Amino acid sequence: xxxxxxxxxxxxxxxxxxxxxxxxxxxxxxxxxxxxxxxxxxxxxxxxxxxxxxxxxxxxxxxxxxxxxxxxxxxxxxxxxxxxxxxxxxxxxxxxxxxxxxxxxxxxxx
Amino acid sequence: xxxxxxxxxxxxxxxxxxxxxxxxxxxxxxxxxxxxxxxxxxxxxxxxxxxxxxxxxxxxxxxxxxxxxxxxxxxxxxxxxxxxxxxxxxxxxxxxxxxxxxxxxxxxxxxxxxxx
Numbered sequence: 001x002x003x004x005x006x007x008x009x010x011x012x013x014x015x016x017x018x019x020x021x022x023x024x025x026x027x028x029x030x031x032x033x034x035x036x037x038x039x040x041x042x043x044x045x046x047x048x049x050x051x052x053x054x055x056x057x058x059x060x061x062x063x064x065x066x067x068x069x070x071x072x073x074x075x076x077x078x079x080x081x082x083x084x085x086x087x088x089x090x091x092x093x094x095x096x097x098x099x100x101x102x103x104x105x106x107x108x109x110x
Numbered sequence: 111x112x113x114x115x116x117x118x119x120x121x122x123x124x125x126x127x128x129x130x131x132x133x134x135x136x137x138x139x140x141x142x143x144x145x146x147x148x149x150x151x152x153x154x155x156x157x158x159x160x161x162x163x164x165x166x167x168x169x170x171x172x173x174x175x176x177x178x179x180x181x182x183x184x185x186x187x188x189x190x191x192x193x194x195x196x197x198x199x200x201x202x203x204x205x206x207x208x209x210x211x212x213x214x215x216x217x218x219x220x221x222x223x224x225x226x
Contacts, residue, residue, distance in 0.1 A: 032213050043203045043220040044154070088153065096142055096213040102153045 002027045004091050006101035014109050019076040021104050023089030026070070032092030033065055033072045038103065039085045047074070047087075079108040113137050114206050116218035123194055124226055131189045131221045133204030139184035140206035144215060145177075148201040160187045194225045 003026040013019045021035075032051055036044035050056045050063040050072065062075040072091075076083055086105045090098040113136040123129050133143055142161050146154040158166045158179050166179035178190040187206075191198055201222050205215040 034214065036217075041222075043217040046214065046216065049214055090215075092213045096207055096215075097144070097156060097159060098215060100153045100155075 002091075002093060002099055004089055004099045004101040006087075006089050006104045008102055009105040010107045011104055012107045012109055013079050015079060015081060017079050019079045019083065019106055019108070021074040021076075021087050021089075021106065023072045023074075023101055024070055025072070025089075025091045025099075027091065027093065027099075028067075028070060030067075030070075030091045030093065033063070034090040034092070034098065035061075035063060035072075035074045036088040036090060037083075037085045038088055044088055076106075079106075081108045081110045084108045112206075112208050112216040114140075114204065114216050114218040116204055116221050118221060119219060120222045120224075122224045122226065125195050126193055128190055128192045129194055129223060131191075131202055131204075131223075133187045133189070133206070133218050135185045135206045135208075138206075138208050140187075140208065141184065142207040143181060143187040144205045144207075145179060145187075145189050146203045146205065148203060148220075154203065157189075191223065194223070196225045199223055199225045 005024050034049045035047040038044045050065045056063045060077045064073045086103040088103045089101040115134045117132045145157045148154050157172045158168045160166045160181040162181045168174045181187040203220040205217045
């Protein structure tokens, strides 16, 4: 059974701090990784994707991938209260399917 | 770009009735659409993968006769929950893949189904 694991949280960080969200996956052959943000009662919205080892930056967001350790993370710099949401890690599997983690709830305290 | 819509956004129905949910890709052609279900405080669970012009592929444990999926065009997929019961109450979300060269999925806004 392929799995994607995330700490459910909540992860609380003060406004302006860096929030670090982590995700591990079981399938060593996985090649594509995604971070989505989901506000309560809404559907997920794509933050970024990452396919290669290393860091990928997009604005305040940085995704980090380490395939050897089967680990992907998302850093949010200068966290804002509006970043408070559940962050879902998704790992591509098979024919374009995703396996989702259970999500980490982030609270940014003003 | 990559906008996906769903209709209706919310539906309340009586037990035993059928409900149809539409998923449309508004500014692209979606070769593949996916249907998910999300219960409160849980993650998204994939129900089925829908390819235009062919039968949907259902995940293990999902009843294909209860959750009918039709993907008649490159911009429209429908999910019909037949003979709905209270345990089918959930948040149903579709997503679409924009092209053959990407596995990025864009999600619709979701449909909240409540079965009384």
